[in-house]
Amino acid sequence: MFMSAARVKAIAHKIWDDKFEMVTKMFNQRDDEIESLQDQLASLKETVDELNHLRDRKDSDEPWFEFVGGEVHPEHGLELRLDWNDAFIKQLRAQGYKGTSDDELIAQYVANVQKTVEGRE
Known part of the structure; x- marks a missing residue:
């Protein structure tokens, strides 16, 4: 075919x-x-x-601190996420903050910030 x-x-x-x-x-x-x-x-x-x-x-040698975020947990209450650098810790120590760890110094700093905010309300 x-x-x-x-x-x-x-x-x-x-x-x-x-x-x-x-x-x-x-x-x-x-x-x-x-x-x-x-x-x-x-x-x-x-x-x-x-x-x-x-x-x-x-x-950086420039101190900085930042509130990164936070969440409210039923069991733990407010949970903040914070960030900072070593220069900020050195600055806190130079300003008279006392503590054996960075976390202790940051907790004191946050408590002071809270007092300042509450004083303005």
Whole structure:
């Protein structure tokens, strides 16, 4: 059985079109995957930049203290998340705060802040 040239051409075009569509879908899928990976990479870069900034702040000679956040727990009451650097601890000691640990000094400092706030109300 012989096929006409037109029939062979139609079959070849169909095969070509199917393969072209399949390759196009693969490329589109890869483009989506690449875009997703680029988004993940950008997010990771932001995280690394933030961590580098925090490291630089921690290592700074400039004292700083920060209320990072807090939550109210039914069992424990208010739980604060605080952050500071060694320069802040040195500053507290220079100002006369006494304690054997950073946590003790920070607790005293927070208590003084609380007294100051309550005195303004």
